[in-house]
Amino acid sequence: MADLNPDSFTQTSTTSWLSRIGSSLVGTLIGIILLPCGIALLSWNEGRAVTAAAGLKRGLGSIVEISTASVNPQNNTKLVYLSGTVTGATPATDPWSGLSEAGLVRLQRRVEMYQWLERESETKSNNVGGSQTTQKTYTYVLDWSESLHNSAQFKIPAGHQNPTMPLKSQAFEANASKIGAFTLDKSLIQDLNNFEPVQTLTKAPAGYVAQGNMFYKGTNPDQPALGDMRVTYSAIASQTYSIAAQQNGDTLTSYHDTKNDYKIALIEPGVVSAQQLFADQASTEKLITWACRLGGFVMLVIGFSLIMGPLAMLVAFLPFLEGLVGFGTFFVALGLAIPITLITIAVAWIASRPVIGGGILLVAVAATWLMRSLAVKKKSAAATP
Numbered sequence: 001m002a003d004l005n006p007d008s009f010t011q012t013s014t015t016s017w018l019s020r021i022g023s024s025l026v027g028t029l030i031g032i033i034l035l036p037c038g039i040a041l042l043s044w045n046e047g048r049a050v051t052a053a054a055g056l057k058r059g060l061g062s063i064v065e066i067s068t069a070s071v072n073p074q075n076n077t078k079l080v081y082l083s084g085t086v087t088g089a090t091p092a093t094d095p096w097s098g099l100s101e102a103g104l105v106r107l108q109r110r111v112e113m114y115q116w117l118e119r120e121s122e123t124k125s126n127n128v129g130g131s132q133t134t135q136k137t138y139t140y141v142l143d144w145s146e147s148l149h150n151s152a153q154f155k156i157p158a159g160h161q162n163p164t165m166p167l168k169s170q171a172f173e174a175n176a177s178k179i180g181a182f183t184l185d186k187s188l189i190q191d192l193n194n195f196e197p198v199q200t201l202t203k204a205p206a207g208y209v210a211q212g213n214m215f216y217k218g219t220n221p222d223q224p225a226l227g228d229m230r231v232t233y234s235a236i237a238s239q240t241y242s243i244a245a246q247q248n249g250d251t252l253t254s255y256h257d258t259k260n261d262y263k264i265a266l267i268e269p270g271v272v273s274a275q276q277l278f279a280d281q282a283s284t285e286k287l288i289t290w291a292c293r294l295g296g297f298v299m300l301v302i303g304f305s306l307i308m309g310p311l312a313m314l315v316a317f318l319p320f321l322e323g324l325v326g327f328g329t330f331f332v333a334l335g336l337a338i339p340i341t342l343i344t345i346a347v348a349w350i351a352s353r354p355v356i357g358g359g360i361l362l363v364a365v366a367a368t369w370l371m372r373s374l375a376v377k378k379k380s381a382a383a384t385p
Helices: 017-062 274-307 309-314 319-350 354-383
Strands: 008-015 079-088 106-126 132-145 170-173 177-179 182-184 209-211 214-217 229-236 239-248 251-253 266-269
Touching (some): 008 017, 017 309, 017 319, 266 274
Antiparallel strands (some): 079 177, 079 239, 106 170, 214 229, 239 251, 239 266
């Protein structure tokens, strides 16, 4: 059914108990697939973390500090450290607008169009007898967006058609960026992200007008209309950077550790010591490691929950029982996922760092014992009249 508001549409549907049981069985198959995927992610991630830690340690121990003034052939293929002014020999330029600046290292163009956006919200309610009612509401609003929203795929495309987007966001790099006598490989330049907004724009392309820090296509930026465009820029100007990379002739590129092929290509703005560059990279690696650990753990929890999903469906004819069983299966899934995650991490570390791996394994065993003890006590309390 539709609301009186033409820019809002609500759809209500009901799923029968048998259909929900069928969906839960499909979920069980998905859960069975998720479990080995989660374990594989955890195993790969720990191997990656070990590789990163060892590679960074060896790299810092072998790095050679050099001058930017000249190229010393004796340092060829070595991991080197240097700091100095990075400048674009042929500055970054946006060919669409011609915007550029002497020495500009990177330039980022952000393009937004005022267009229809579809926002979806959903509510579900369980009914006596096991069926489930789902209510989806689609709301249409005009707003700025950097990507084109395909109005043909909207639930209600009529009256919400978006025009084509003639220009896209894009990043531009200098054709050659140099630090003293050395040229930086493009992969190093693409790691730079300390952009600063371009505050003033003057010469606008055809069809656009300059409005302070943006080029605008439309009648009034304070009252945008469907299809209006705005373009803003951010840039990385010539400035001082500190770099740890491999010297290949007069080019600085990614260094690959000889023992485990770990890649080192570090660059930060300002004068930063080699020790700090490696410490910062180690912190980044730790963040990646913990993000992947969380991802693997969540996959295990979801996998076990989906496998036990049919249990909740068996009592879904009474909504409160479905909620209780669903709550219980979630905690069972949690109790299974925690020790499996810890054991997987421990096994991966035992080979390279036995103390760390052994400690994690002890924590996993203790967690398993604690959860089992709590389950036994809860079962005994429930059996006591």
